[in-house]
Amino acid sequence: MIELDTPTPKANEVLVKVNATTVNRTDCGVRAGKPFIVRFFSGLVRPKATILGNEFAGAVAEVGADVTSFGVGDRVFGYNEGAFGAHAEYMTIAEDGALATMPAHATFAEAAAATEGSHYALSFIRRAKIASGHDVLVYGATGAIGSAAVQLAKSTGANVTAVCATDHIDLVKGLGADRVIDYTTQDFTQDRQTYDVVLDAVGKSSFSRCKRLLKPSGIYLSSDLGPLSQNPILALVTPLRRGKKVMFPIPRHDQAMVRYFKQLIESGEFKPVIDRLYPLDEIVEAYRYVETGQKIGNVVISVA
Numbered sequence: 029m030i031e032l033d034t035p036t037p038k039a040n041e042v043l044v045k046v047n048a049t050t051v052n053r054t055d056c057g058v059r060a061g062k063p064f065i066v067r068f069f070s071g072l073v074r075p076k077a078t079i080l081g082n083e084f085a086g087a088v089a090e091v092g093a094d095v096t097s098f099g100v101g102d103r104v105f106g107y108n109e110g111a112f113g114a115h116a117e118y119m120t121i122a123e124d125g126a127l128a129t130m131p132a133h134a135t136f137a138e139a140a141a142a143t144e145g146s147h148y149a150l151s152f153i154r155r156a157k158i159a160s161g162h163d164v165l166v167y168g169a170t171g172a173i174g175s176a177a178v179q180l181a182k183s184t185g186a187n188v189t190a191v192c193a194t195d196h197i198d199l200v201k202g203l204g205a206d207r208v209i210d211y212t213t214q215d216f217t218q219d220r221q222t223y224d225v226v227l228d229a230v231g232k233s234s235f236s237r238c239k240r241l242l243k244p245s246g247i248y249l250s251s252d253l254g255p256l257s258q259n260p261i262l263a264l265v266t267p268l269r270r271g272k273k274v275m276f277p278i279p280r281h282d283q284a285m286v287r288y289f290k291q292l293i294e295s296g297e298f299k300p301v302i303d304r305l306y307p308l309d310e311i312v313e314a315y316r317y318v319e320t321g322q323k324i325g326n327v328v329i330s331v332a
């Protein structure tokens with residue numbers, strides 16, 4: 029831990045006193061510079077951001093001279109990808125950045141865990157136009173992306189099949205999954221049902237392995253590039269012909285996205301899954317745990 033001066037918000041920024049943040053796979057990807065392509069955005073040799081942390085929940089401590097939509101004391105949450113800075117007691121974010129006032133009745137821990145995995149999940153659901161009646165399979169249903177994807181797909185009225193390990197069957201059923209495949213006893217790629225959408229939220233499958241699961245115009249999406257970095261290329265090529273397609277959407281993170289999650293949390297359609305909570309001075313342990321790739325939902329850091 030190091031002591032730094034409290035940042036001063038620019039005219040268009042708010043200073044947030046962080047109460048809770050998360051360590052997530054985006055932080056880990058930027059910290060480790062993996063996959064390599066991440067380095068073109070985050071810094072070739074080392075991360076440009078010296079303080080990581082993209083999800084946050086806390087209270088506005090100071091506002092810049094031109095800020096009109098937030099005031100001191102407002103409880104806010106959001107996503108600060110690019111700038112990062114939430115793994116600290118104070119961070120700044122532009123007034124029109126990806127933040128909103130806290131959802132009613134949510135804890136700081138829940139709000140802090142509401143935007144990273146879930147905004148990836150949202151981008152998949154919107155890109156594939158998942159809607160009521162669609163048959164959707166979510167592989168990796170217990171991760172931050174997967175646990176959000178199950179809930180968001182359910183909120184559209186889709187029929188959701190979730191793939192997870194034995195210990196987490198009750199959890200994913202509680203998130204709304206209609207059917208569960210236990211990957212420790214069954215190879216989901218051999219499932220007899222076919223799907224409008226197969227979403228690999230853990231990056232451990234491929235289009236070729238999942239093709240037989242798709243209906244004739246079915247869509248395959250993955251949270252990762254694929255073993256040969258093939259998914260972005262397949263997403264360009266497969267739409268050129270009829271039939272089964274790969275999509276690889278670039279997620280948006282803006283204020284509308286955060287407000288959307290606020291609304292879903294308030295309506296009860298989305299509740300971020302929290303696995304572990306660490307105090308800030310144990311953040312190294314939190315990184316070690318998240319880097320195992322075995323966390324369930326989200327790992328929250330209490331900064332207060």
Ligand SMILES: NC(=O)c1ccc[n+]([C@@H]2O[C@H](COP(=O)([O-])OP(=O)(O)OC[C@H]3O[C@@H](n4cnc5c(N)ncnc54)[C@H](OP(=O)(O)O)[C@@H]3O)[C@@H](O)[C@H]2O)c1
Pocket residue numbers: 052053054057058062063066145148167168169170171172173174191192193211229230231232251252318321322323324325326
């Ligand atoms: N590059 C980036 O910036 C970036 C950002 C975000 C995410 N991603 C990628 O997106 C993926 C998901 O991220 P996330 O944050 O949702 O992951 P996560 O929260 O770390 O979760 C991984 C989950 O997958 C489950 N899992 C592990 N192996 C599995 C398997 N073989 N079959 C089914 N489930 C399995 C784990 O539970 P069990 O092992 O107990 O089943 C765990 O719950 C990751 O591969 C990550 O690299 C990349």
